Amino acid sequence: MQYNTSKLEFTLDQRSRSPLFRQIQDQVRYAVSVGALLPGDALPSIRQLESELGVNRNTVRRAYSELAVDGLIVMRRGCEARVADLQAATSGECASRLARELAGEFLRRTETEGLDSLHFASLFSRCAHEHDVRYPRWCVVECSLRQAEAFAEVVAQYLHRKVIALELDALGSAESPLAPSLRHVLTPAWHVAEARTRLKHMALEVHAMTVRLSEACVVRVRQSAALSRVGLVVRDAHSVPGYREIVRERIGIEVSWALADDETSVRSLAERCGALIYTTPCDALIRRVVPKSTEAIELVFEPQPEALQELVSGYSTESMEEAIKP
Numbered sequence: 001m002q003y004n005t006s007k008l009e010f011t012l013d014q015r016s017r018s019p020l021f022r023q024i025q026d027q028v029r030y031a032v033s034v035g036a037l038l039p040g041d042a043l044p045s046i047r048q049l050e051s052e053l054g055v056n057r058n059t060v061r062r063a064y065s066e067l068a069v070d071g072l073i074v075m076r077r078g079c080e081a082r083v084a085d086l087q088a089a090t091s092g093e094c095a096s097r098l099a100r101e102l103a104g105e106f107l108r109r110t111e112t113e114g115l116d117s118l119h120f121a122s123l124f125s126r127c128a129h130e131h132d133v134r135y136p137r138w139c140v141v142e143c144s145l146r147q148a149e150a151f152a153e154v155v156a157q158y159l160h161r162k163v164i165a166l167e168l169d170a171l172g173s174a175e176s177p178l179a180p181s182l183r184h185v186l187t188p189a190w191h192v193a194e195a196r197t198r199l200k201h202m203a204l205e206v207h208a209m210t211v212r213l214s215e216a217c218v219v220r221v222r223q224s225a226a227l228s229r230v231g232l233v234v235r236d237a238h239s240v241p242g243y244r245e246i247v248r249e250r251i252g253i254e255v256s257w258a259l260a261d262d263e264t265s266v267r268s269l270a271e272r273c274g275a276l277i278y279t280t281p282c283d284a285l286i287r288r289v290v291p292k293s294t295e296a297i298e299l300v301f302e303p304q305p306e307a308l309q310e311l312v313s314g315y316s317t318e319s320m321e322e323a324i325k326p
Helices: 020-033 046-053 057-069 092-112 117-134 145-159 189-198 215-225 237-251 263-272 280-289 305-312 317-323
Strands: 002-004 009-011 138-142 163-167 184-188 205-209 211-213 230-234 256-259 275-278 295-298 301-303
Touching: 009 020, 009 046, 020 057, 020 092, 046 057, 092 117, 138 145, 138 189, 145 163, 145 301, 145 305, 184 189, 189 205, 189 237, 205 305, 211 215, 211 237, 215 230, 215 237, 215 275, 215 295, 230 237, 230 263, 230 280, 237 256, 256 263, 263 280, 275 280, 280 295, 301 305
Parallel strands: 138 163, 138 184, 184 205, 230 256, 230 275, 275 295
Antiparallel strands: 002 009, 211 301
């Protein structure tokens, strides 16, 4: 028995040990987990499935009701059933239950086909990691690709999965389309608003990543601040408060600032200060206009370990394995 929609095909096997309502649930869950169904997508009505699949209406109603209890879909009287918010539907207890049920269904299928379950599990694990490399779900966005790549390397160590690096200016542009598999975007707090604006047409979660100045950078700036006045050069006006706050907290100094698109102001700041600190996108400008007598120090950031651990908790492969243990 089959039922087709533009995004979902239901296929029921009367010979399976799995009840029909469970087969319907499993196929909805799978479609959500791989992104075939997105938050807000409508599901076929109970009456439609009853007619097309030739099953009892109560079978479909039970399948949908339990999915709604799990938070995977939303049902309102007189309205279509729709996929619920993706983050709420695939987090915490619901994610653990979904993983257990899918694993159980796969194992039952391997037994039916006469395959060894442990051998299948080993192959599945390898295929899952290969799939993650080919279809990454996480990316790190920064205003420079070099900084994004450095962050992505650190985040990948916490997640134990593939993390790609993207430059903020290229985000959401037609020239640099994003991989359709992406679900999560990590970026420093001061870039969150711009990232969300650029990605407003996509069903992606944008997470604010807490970063801090590297220890080597802090030491160098403090040494310069002890000898002379320090100025700050950044690319965007909206990021100035965030950078100044970081410098204030980590280094303990107040800084005057200039924007990279105003060369006159940058030259003037360099004349008044013995040292300039700057963000990575300003590197070419600094090399071109700042005299050698003025020390130029690039601000190098790193993710804050404790905050990063908390942010990705529940998303890493290790935490997922822990969550589904008996």
